[in-house]
Amino acid sequence: MTHGATSEPASSSTLAKSEPPGASPPDAGGRSGARLAFGKLTDIHTISLLGVLAILILIGGITEPDSFLSTTNLQLVLTQASIIGVVTVGVTFVIIGGGIDLSVGAIVALASVWCTTVATQEFGFWGMAFTAVVVGLGCGLVNGTLIAFGPMVPFVATLAMLASARGLALQITGGTTQNVTVDSVLELSRRDSFILGVPPLVIIFGVVAVLGWLLLTRTTFGRRTVAIGGNPEAARLAGIAVRRQRLMLYALSGLCCGIAAFMLVILTGSGQNTNGNLYELNAIAAAIIGGTLLSGGRGTILGSVLGVLVFQTITNLFILNGLDSAAQQIAQGAIIVAAVLLQRRSATTT
Numbered sequence: 001m002t003h004g005a006t007s008e009p010a011s012s013s014t015l016a017k018s019e020p021p022g023a024s025p026p027d028a029g030g031r032s033g034a035r036l037a038f039g040k041l042t043d044i045h046t047i048s049l050l051g052v053l054a055i056l057i058l059i060g061g062i063t064e065p066d067s068f069l070s071t072t073n074l075q076l077v078l079t080q081a082s083i084i085g086v087v088t089v090g091v092t093f094v095i096i097g098g099g100i101d102l103s104v105g106a107i108v109a110l111a112s113v114w115c116t117t118v119a120t121q122e123f124g125f126w127g128m129a130f131t132a133v134v135v136g137l138g139c140g141l142v143n144g145t146l147i148a149f150g151p152m153v154p155f156v157a158t159l160a161m162l163a164s165a166r167g168l169a170l171q172i173t174g175g176t177t178q179n180v181t182v183d184s185v186l187e188l189s190r191r192d193s194f195i196l197g198v199p200p201l202v203i204i205f206g207v208v209a210v211l212g213w214l215l216l217t218r219t220t221f222g223r224r225t226v227a228i229g230g231n232p233e234a235a236r237l238a239g240i241a242v243r244r245q246r247l248m249l250y251a252l253s254g255l256c257c258g259i260a261a262f263m264l265v266i267l268t269g270s271g272q273n274t275n276g277n278l279y280e281l282n283a284i285a286a287a288i289i290g291g292t293l294l295s296g297g298r299g300t301i302l303g304s305v306l307g308v309l310v311f312q313t314i315t316n317l318f319i320l321n322g323l324d325s326a327a328q329q330i331a332q333g334a335i336i337v338a339a340v341l342l343q344r345r346s347a348t349t350t
Contacts, residue, residue, distance in 0.1 A: 045291040049306040056313045064320045073316070075199055081312035082205035083263045084282050085305060089212040090140075090256030091283040092304040094154075096216070097249045098229040098296030103143060103158040104257050104283055106165035108276030111135040111261035113169045116178040116271030125184040132265070133258035139165060140254015144247035162280070169273035178271040188266045201263050208259065213301040225249060229296030285332065286311050289339045310335075 060068035067073055087104050094101045114120065115132040123131075139161060146157040180186060187193055188200045195203065216222035227235040228242050236242050257276075264275055288294060289310060290303030311332065318328040 045303060046300075046306065049290065049303065049310060053306065053310055053313065056310065056317060060313070060317050060320070063317070067320050068317070071197065073320075075194075075197070075202075077309075077312055077316050078202045079199045079267065080315075081308050082199075082201045083260050083267065084279060084286070084312070085205045085308040086208050086256050086260040086263065087276075087279055088283040088286045088304050088308050089208055089301060090253035091280075092287045092290070092292050092299055092301060093212070093216065093225060094249050094253050095284070095287055095292050095294065096229045096296060096299040097225045097246060098232060099147065099154040099246065099249060100284070101143065101158050101250065101253050102155065102280045103139065103161035103165060104253065105276035105279035106162040106169070107136055107139045107254060107257040108261045108264065108279055109273055110139065110165040110169045110172075111258045112265050112275045113172045113178060113271040113273055115262060116180055116265055117172065118178075121180065121182055124182055128180075128182065128185060128265070129262050132262040133255065136254045136256070136258020136261060137251060138254065140251040140257070141247070143254065144250030147250060148243040148246040166273065169275075173271070173273045175273065180265060180269045180271070185266055186269055189269065201267060204259070204263060208256065209301055209305050216301055221245075221248070226297055229293075229298070231297070282311065285336050288336060294340070 057068075087108065091101055091104060111132040114135045115128040120128055120131050143158055143161050146152045146160075147154050150157065193200055216225065224235070224240050224245050227238070227240055228245050232242050235245075260279075261275070265271055268275075286307035287299065287304045288307070290300065290305070290307030292299030292304060314331060314335075315328060318325075318331070
């Protein structure tokens with residue numbers, strides 16, 4: 001038994017030594033071609049999203065030039081996009097890994113009310129921030145444990161978390177709004193705290209997005225995420241601990257929810273059980289628009305960021321032009337359908 005276990009690495013080593021320098025494995029050409037094709041599709045998709053964003057900005061500049069292009073409005077759009085953007089970064093990792101997370105909005109609500117209780121606020125800024133992050137991370141770990149070691153279907157596990165977290169948030173608040181009294185938290189939402197005209201929340205989003213991009217594209221964690229999303233059985237046979245990876249993905253999603261919850265508390269100055277309403281749908285939609293494949297195995301952080309900006313810009317345009325929310329939701333639904341159809345078409349052509 002021992003001899004059989006050690007003979008495979010030895011033969012692989014001998015084979016590697018017998019190959020000439022620079023030789024590639026038999027399927028390297030296929031993998032390189034697939035990576036090249038994926039890179040081209042990613043570039044095309046990114047350019048397309050930039051084009052859509054440019055068109056939306058042009059429309060805003062024509063229809064409401066004074067309001068839309070004002071510094072105040074642009075800062076508002078970026079600030080509102082930042083909170084859902086942080087959530088979307090975590091959701092993107094989960095979807096690329098072949099999962100889904102319907103509980104992100106409820107986790108944001110729970111983390112926001114937990115960190116704004118009177119007892120928590122006594123610990124000041126860092127106590128509130130720590131509480132929000134820990135609550136989000138804890139919920140993500142519960143999701144990951146149920147899915148990876150339960151095992152439960154991601155849809156069912158995260159749907160259960162959605163109901164539980166919303167219920168607990170309601171129980172903590174009693175249906176009332178918990179106002180923040182810590183000055184150091186409230187100050188971050190004021191204009192005098194902006195850095196070179198950039199709101200602090202936008203800077204936080206930028207840092208999270210860059211770290212997410214590095215994690216996905218420059219680390220083993222990112223490569224393993226893509227691998228289990230593309231083919232979990234092949235990833236398992238390749239030696240990847242699929243269950244542990246899934247646990248970490250949902251923990252990462254929960255962590256992002258905790259950060260977003262504290263950002264929302266900074267922006268609104270309060271914690272409410274209704275916070276994060278429909279965040280799960282918005283985050284998933286932004287990731288899909290950004291090119292993340294719903295079946296897993298493909299996606300980019302940059303695409304998700306652009307998806308968030310496109311969605312938030314559309315929302316802002318509808319509000320400034322006095323259009324009702326029903327038309328806005330119809331437009332968003334049409335965009336999601338178009339994005340999915342484009343994904344299927346690109347998948348069939350590669």
